Amino acid sequence: MATKPMRVAAIGDLHVQESDVAPYRELFTEISQHADVLALCGDLTNFGKTTEAEILAEDIKSCSIPVIGVLGNHDHECGQPEKVAGILTAAGMKVLDEQAVEIDGVGFAGVKGFMGGYGRGELAPFGEPIAKLFVDEALNEARKLENQLRTLRTERSVAVLHYSPIEGTIEGEPEAIFQYLGSQRLCDPIDRFDHVKAVVHGHAHHGTYEGRTPLGKPVYNVAQFVVRPKFGRPYALIEI
Numbered sequence: 001m002a003t004k005p006m007r008v009a010a011i012g013d014l015h016v017q018e019s020d021v022a023p024y025r026e027l028f029t030e031i032s033q034h035a036d037v038l039a040l041c042g043d044l045t046n047f048g049k050t051t052e053a054e055i056l057a058e059d060i061k062s063c064s065i066p067v068i069g070v071l072g073n074h075d076h077e078c079g080q081p082e083k084v085a086g087i088l089t090a091a092g093m094k095v096l097d098e099q100a101v102e103i104d105g106v107g108f109a110g111v112k113g114f115m116g117g118y119g120r121g122e123l124a125p126f127g128e129p130i131a132k133l134f135v136d137e138a139l140n141e142a143r144k145l146e147n148q149l150r151t152l153r154t155e156r157s158v159a160v161l162h163y164s165p166i167e168g169t170i171e172g173e174p175e176a177i178f179q180y181l182g183s184q185r186l187c188d189p190i191d192r193f194d195h196v197k198a199v200v201h202g203h204a205h206h207g208t209y210e211g212r213t214p215l216g217k218p219v220y221n222v223a224q225f226v227v228r229p230k231f232g233r234p235y236a237l238i239e240i
């Protein structure tokens with residue numbers, strides 16, 4: 001018997017602000033009717049304030065399908081990402097960082113990721129300690145992703161990120177900032193595990209919707225600002 005595809009709705013860069021009133025309530029209700037799982041790809045809040053997280057948490061409660069996701073750099077801005085994650089977790093969202101989850105036979109592994117660049121533009125862990133620390137952060141995020149993917153025993157899985165693992169989906173952004181939009185180091189674990197069937201990320205508001213890893217796995221930039229002009233709605237719908 002063929003495995004039934006899972007419909008994953010994915011959206012990144014929600015950037016909820018303190019002045020917003022139920023900004024995603026209607027959308028999440030609509031998504032619940034069209035998808036089996038909702039993946040949120042970071043920058044859920046604008047400044048990482050607890051008040052912003054509480055506004056989004058209320059809307060998450062209107063979702064009748066499982067909600068998983070990762071934080072973004074904006075969710076770290078106030079220096080309290082664990083508080084933001086705690087508020088969203090209490091509302092029913094599974095915030096991925098250290099542990100993968102399995103939903104109806106499909107695995108989900110996720111980390112925020114980090115910057116560092118690609119190819120010739122990749123920053124090397126050389127010289128000053130601060131430069132090495134910067135590279136370590138990207139390596140750490142890649143390691144956390146690898147560890148989660150290693151624990152999954154599912155035939156299909158999705159990697160959920162905020163930063164981009166490839167250059168293909170950030171094309172459209174100024175080349176001068178490519179190294180701040182993601183890290184190639186995040187791509188290694190994705191191509192290492194056969195069960196990874198798709199990658200979703202956000203962060204590059206002016207990037208490109210679809211790209212491929214070196215081994216040909218599909219990567220989707222689901223930042224709402226990329227998805228809306230393409231589909232007329234702010235979320236992507238991906239079959240796994």
Ligand SMILES: [Fe+2]
Pocket residue numbers: 013015043072074203205
């Ligand atoms: Fe963003």
Ligand SMILES: [Fe+2]
Pocket residue numbers: 043072073074162202203204
């Ligand atoms: Fe971001």
